[in-house]
Amino acid sequence: MTAAPSPVAAPERRRVRTSARDLAQIAVFAALIAALGLPGALYLGGTAVPITFQTLGVMLAGAILGARKGALSVLLLLVLVAAGLPLLSGGRGGLGVFVGPSVGYLIGWIFGALVIGWLTARLLPRYRILPALGATALGGIVVIYLVGVPVFAAITGNPLGVAIAGSAIFLPGDILKVVVTVLVAKGVHRAWPGLIEPRPWPWKRVASEAAAT
Numbered sequence: 430m431t432a433a434p435s436p437v438a439a440p441e442r443r444r445v446r447t448s449a450r451d452l453a454q455i456a457v458f459a460a461l462i463a464a465l466g467l468p469g470a471l472y473l474g475g476t477a478v479p480i481t482f483q484t485l486g487v488m489l490a491g492a493i494l495g496a497r498k499g500a501l502s503v504l505l506l507l508v509l510v511a512a513g514l515p516l517l518s519g520g521r522g523g524l525g526v527f528v529g530p531s532v533g534y535l536i537g538w539i540f541g542a543l544v545i546g547w548l549t550a551r552l553l554p555r556y557r558i559l560p561a562l563g564a565t566a567l568g569g570i571v572v573i574y575l576v577g578v579p580v581f582a583a584i585t586g587n588p589l590g591v592a593i594a595g596s597a598i599f600l601p602g603d604i605l606k607v608v609v610t611v612l613v614a615k616g617v618h619r620a621w622p623g624l625i626e627p628r629p630w631p632w633k634r635v636a637s638e639a640a641a642t
């Protein structure tokens with residue numbers, strides 16, 4: 430006996446397929462983040478966490494590839510680092526990095542790319558500069574620090590306040606990276622409009638669904 434079809438339509442499920450093209454883009458951005466480690470690591474103010482251009486690569490990954498592919502490119506880089514490849518700034522790699530004082534920031538990179546990508550999809554197709562700067566700063570600074578600073582404090586035994594104050598040393602460089610990311614991403618999205626599928630803000634989707642019923 431076959432079950433009678435349900436009178437209630439099942440909610441539409443979006444199937445996410447990772448194509449060969451997606452994989453290539455993910456690999457290219459993992460390589461870009463690795464390449465941005467080549468200029469080296471700068472340790473300022475006695476902190477054990479370096480100033481690095483690699484955060485620029487993380488922000489670019491989210492802003493150019495979107496949430497899923499951007500986060501996957503960061504994840505791919507971290508998997509390669511865990512496997513022992515010296516892909517972090519200063520030629521560091523191996524499992525030791527993941528018990529060191531910067532591990533929170535490394536985990537934060539994944540969430541940072543996710544948040545930037547999610548917000549960027551909502552800002553496209555227009556991608557106006559000011560909202561894009563806000564979105565990129567939220568993911569590329571606030572989210573990364575939100576994970577990185579408390580983990581740094583816990584691992585080094587520093588009081589949270591000291592860790593927060595110490596993270597201020599990264600701010601000027603990270604703000605510059607946000608600006609560069611938005612300018613580059615704006616040009617890229619103008620030249621290749623299909624890289625991230627524009628999406629509605631959740632409250633607009635709810636409103637349009639309510640209007641349709």
Ligand SMILES: O=C(O)CCCC[C@@H]1SC[C@@H]2NC(=O)N[C@@H]21
Nearest residue numbers: 479480481484517518531534599
């Ligand atoms: O290489 C590592 O071990 C991780 C580096 C984490 C660096 C953090 S990310 C946010 C902030 N901006 C920087 O340039 N450095 C720190």
